[in-house]
Amino acid sequence: MGELTASLAHEVNQPIAAAVTDANTCLRWLAGDTPNIEEARAAAMRIVKDAKRAAEIIGRTRLLFKKGIRERELVDVNEVIREMIVLLNSEATRYSVSIWTELAADLPQVMGDRVQLQQVIMNLIMNAIDAMKDVGGRRDLAIKSKPAEDETLWFRSAIQG
Structure with missing residues (x-):
């Protein structure tokens, strides 16, 4: 924290x-x-x-970090991913981690709590940065999104380093 x-x-x-x-x-x-x-x-x-x-x-x-009643709404996952990358950019820069994305243009919005989704994506990015902190060489974090079968969403982060 x-x-x-x-x-x-x-x-x-x-x-x-x-x-x-x-x-x-x-x-x-x-x-x-x-x-x-x-x-x-x-x-x-x-x-x-x-x-x-x-x-x-x-x-x-x-x-x-707001507490209270959670609201379900249509959420653009790609937008949330971009917001979290901007928010955590200095943390990534601090540890020389390059973040690149492949975000599906046709990704449907999902029904959910925007703040909870932000927290999940923030945790995934922070965990990936943390995993690469002490690794030598290039440190790349790839974040991808795409629609999957059965009306589900596919989100993947992969680290290299």
Whole structure:
């Protein structure tokens, strides 16, 4: 859990640090003898984008650990996989793990609890990263999805390293 917390802190810190840099840039553009309003506006727009990115990461994390009534809904599994890869990207980078996907374009949505599915996929990815931490050479994590027979879903993660 400590490693995940460090990874999430790093993931949130990136857009915040970028926003601070852009804020300082904006102030410099405005402080000149002839303020450059267009450059300041561009820097301010980057600040907004970075702040929204940080808020999105925090929001996804909050939903992931939210307790309470579970809701069943149609869930796009590929979307959840992509979200978890973004969320855990810094953890993968920390251990030099490359993640690549083969996600079926025709994958049907599944009826289930989105948060529980996020937790399952997060655990699978974290376990795969953990299994490769101390391995030398290339560290690849392949995540594949495809529809299977009998209205089931096939999800596979494979590690190489």
